[in-house]
Amino acid sequence: MLKRKIALFKLLGFTVSLDVSWGIILFLVVWSLAKGFFPSYFPGLGMQTYWWMGVIGAIGLFVSIIIHEFSHALIARKYGMKIKGITLFIFGGVAEMQDEPSTPKSEFLMAIAGPIASFTLSILFGGLAQVAETMKFSLPVIAILSYLSMINLLVAVFNLIPAFPTDGGRVLRSLLWWIKGDIHWATQLASRISLMFAVVIIFMGFMHMIGGNAIGGLWWILIGSFLFFAANASYQRLLIKESFEGKTVRHFMNTTPVTVPFDITLQAFVDRYLYHYHYKMFPVVKGGKISGLITVQLLKQHTHEEWKHLFVGQVMEEPNPSNSIASNTPIDDALNRMNESGYTRILVVEDDRIIGILTLKDLLEYIALKMELETIP
Incomplete structure (x- = not known):
């Protein structure tokens, strides 16, 4: 939203x-x-x-x-x-x-x-x-x-109202956290309480609608639904944070990324790489060093006729802080970078050489597995 x-x-x-x-x-x-x-x-x-x-x-x-x-x-x-x-x-x-x-x-x-x-x-x-x-x-x-x-x-x-992550829910979590000294337990319990509050609010909304107050009931249902999903999302965010605690880009990057030569035409890039690997972004290399990256978006800025004579090196995007990252960067920072830039694949670069690539798909698969094993019962 x-x-x-x-x-x-x-x-x-x-x-x-x-x-x-x-x-x-x-x-x-x-x-x-x-x-x-x-x-x-x-x-x-x-x-x-x-x-x-x-x-x-x-x-x-x-x-x-x-x-x-x-x-x-x-x-x-x-x-x-x-x-x-x-x-x-x-x-x-x-x-x-x-x-x-x-x-x-x-x-x-x-x-x-x-x-x-x-x-x-x-x-x-x-x-x-x-x-x-x-x-x-x-x-x-x-x-x-x-x-x-x-x-x-x-x-x-x-x-x-003690419905996490509202202010009251955070006050509740802080007290639970202070009592036991365990933020994971406090968040889990606060989220469970919030889910119960959300269900009660949604139920009240339906009762209002049955009683003839359709608009008021709809607002109660919307608020309850918001609290329900927010409580789950807040707990999941904590799990994600804990999952990535102490981990850097090096732990999750693909160390054998597919790279594209600097001096091939766009048509050759489409035929040999894009349609074969189905990625939306590829690192571009020249003489063993990183030159930039080529994406589907950059490709679409040129006509099919131009693909035949334009080279990848002429249309690529050069490495910059939004599309490249160091291997010792914390994963939390990498996710924030992806969120801000909109990239789902980021180059991992050291000494002007590409040593890997970090993909949102790999991170999401890891997170999904954690959610399946540790979600609120």
Whole structure:
């Protein structure tokens, strides 16, 4: 889901992005505020006023979620955890951590920072609403401040539900981790508890739908489904991290990669290599040294007629940090590199010579075997 995002701005070293799914929740929030919440609790205003209140209320929610996630990110950075950025998506927001917490204390403080920020915002907006009412401000101003106080309280309470990987689930895992000193056991137990919560939430959604509240029930089902899959994914990420602990690219690379000569035509490359081995990327060598790589994407930039006279060395991509890597690089870093570059095959290069190739397929097969043997029973 978080792949389809648009960078909005950068603040305090963190890039804030918007997932395309946020458009769905933004419309629903504005619509529900303008057509439901504000007319019900603050009657007597015009429809145009309600729509403007809905837009401002949604913007206030938007800012509140950013503050919530920034609280996580700042504490995480203080304890040495890498945060790639902050992304707003259909279920709220997420601080994209590249590292797991190293201690129960760091996880607890990082996790609890978000709900504390939301509770603080709730108190702040509630106080401002009281001041606005005392000073006889207009009803729309009082209504918006009251809504922001209420919604931040709900955000704080929801995030404290012990359903991993929500804030409450991470607080639960940090306590379990602290009690036994075993993050694997803590994650497994926290994930099991989260799965039970998710099933209960999905069941409640179906009950709402049966009771006639189709839209509300659908939201419960969506949230429960999200928690269900997120809990499984979080446990699996830990297994992956443990599986690759202490391992480098050298442990998983293919030491006998198929290489392509620098001076053959594209047509010869297609006939002798592409159709024979079915890989989408091949290392290109010249005089025993690595020159670059040739991919299907690069090939498709030229016509079939050009294939007959263009040489591989003329269209190849030169080695660079996104397509090549050292053999002593940790596998976690290699996976991050693949994720960022989009490459599923990376050259392993030392002293201008190719000594291997790392493929996502090999890593996934290894991970799949670990998942089969160690997944949550």
